[in-house]
Amino acid sequence: SYVLGAQSKKVISSKKPCKRLVLYYHDTMFTGNNAGNATAATIANPNGTGLGPFKFGKTVVFDDPMTPDKHFRSPPVARAQGFYFYDMKTTYNAWFAYSLVFNSTKYKGTLNIMGADMMDEATRDLSVVGGTGDFFMTRGIATFRTDEVEGADYFRVEMDIKLYECY
């Protein structure tokens, strides 16, 4: 559905990432008395701004563990550091910007990611807009799939990270 100009030099197959990582994001909200377990905190508008009933404007900063499987207590292989906010008045919908920070024997470096998280969709794609260290200059797609929601204070998202530019 778009026109490729003659100056477009790169041909990348959308079916073959040069690297792929499937990780689980665990977001445990700070409720005031769980600082030992919590890894995320509301920084503005805990109940939203009043524009609709879906917490429009509630904003959260996080330093969440990323595990290779669904288990909250598995050793994290990375941290997800960044923020999200809710941004729709007719349903729950969010917007994310964050870094995946790797510091293990396998990987050292970061992936930087931003995009819309349309929570009603089974899966949704965000952009990997850059990387550092072992992920030097990479780009790609991070596909979110909600894996579990436990009330307002914990949710888990599968992040299927496909890199299409590797160096």
Place this chain on the structure above:
Amino acid sequence: SYVLGAQSKKVISSKKPCKRLVLYYHDTMFTGNNAGNATAATIANPNGTGLGPFKFGKTVVFDDPMTPDKHFRSPPVARAQGFYFYDMKTTYNAWFAYSLVFNSTKYKGTLNIMGADMMDEATRDLSVVGGTGDFFMTRGIATFRTDEVEGADYFRVEMDIKLYECY
């Protein structure tokens, strides 16, 4: 004004985008009693932080309609979901990060955009840093031109989106 290194392999003509979209962004602020029409809300510092008289630090989250012409009531062809804040003490100036979310018969996917909005300039360029779906892995430039401002509660910006990397 810069040196091209020998390792720079891509040659992209800045004059020929591989795709171009001109859309209008309508930002209608929530004032407390217009939830039906409003699509944006202040999440912090409605009057700024006090660092100068230009609302430095006022921060807004939006889910704004994008129309193909200037008319607020035209059917939107995308949503702009993200945030901006004012960030200068000597004039109005803003910084934006957001996604354009397309979900129509023509396009499905997103464009992710960030950059400085120097509101005193006739036009200003932000970066399209990634895309998904029909805009898979794209990059480019989004040129803002303020089209109308109606007090503090509505403004319209023409966004001329030129993509230079298409896949």
Place this chain on the structure above:
Amino acid sequence: SYVLGAQSKKVISSKKPCKRLVLYYHDTMFTGNNAGNATAATIANPNGTGLGPFKFGKTVVFDDPMTPDKHFRSPPVARAQGFYFYDMKTTYNAWFAYSLVFNSTKYKGTLNIMGADMMDEATRDLSVVGGTGDFFMTRGIATFRTDEVEGADYFRVEMDIKLYECY
């Protein structure tokens, strides 16, 4: 430590940027009575959210001068416009997204940067995810090195900006 797919067409030497700029970022916080000198202001949670003692969730918007040397009073060659927040409960750690805005005889245009600022590390890399004007479509790495911290109200960071994609 990663597999290069056959569709990866670009070969970029990580040792040879096509352009490099070393600049100093000066962050002077607004304390309520220093509007003449201050160029940054806290927009949320001046003391953090209570998740740990390291100001988790404190968020700052800035329009900071960038100088070619360490001297605060040197003529700035760019402005850094954006925001950061603290995001760790066990140490000081931050996350940045901002634009470097150049408007001089030498350069006109912007660089857009985002990433994790792991303040305990001697150096840390963020991603240059796009550029405009003289930096049209560029990408690269911005390496932060803390150069000086004076209490809570001033710090200086060396930003070593290496661009690996130039056009």
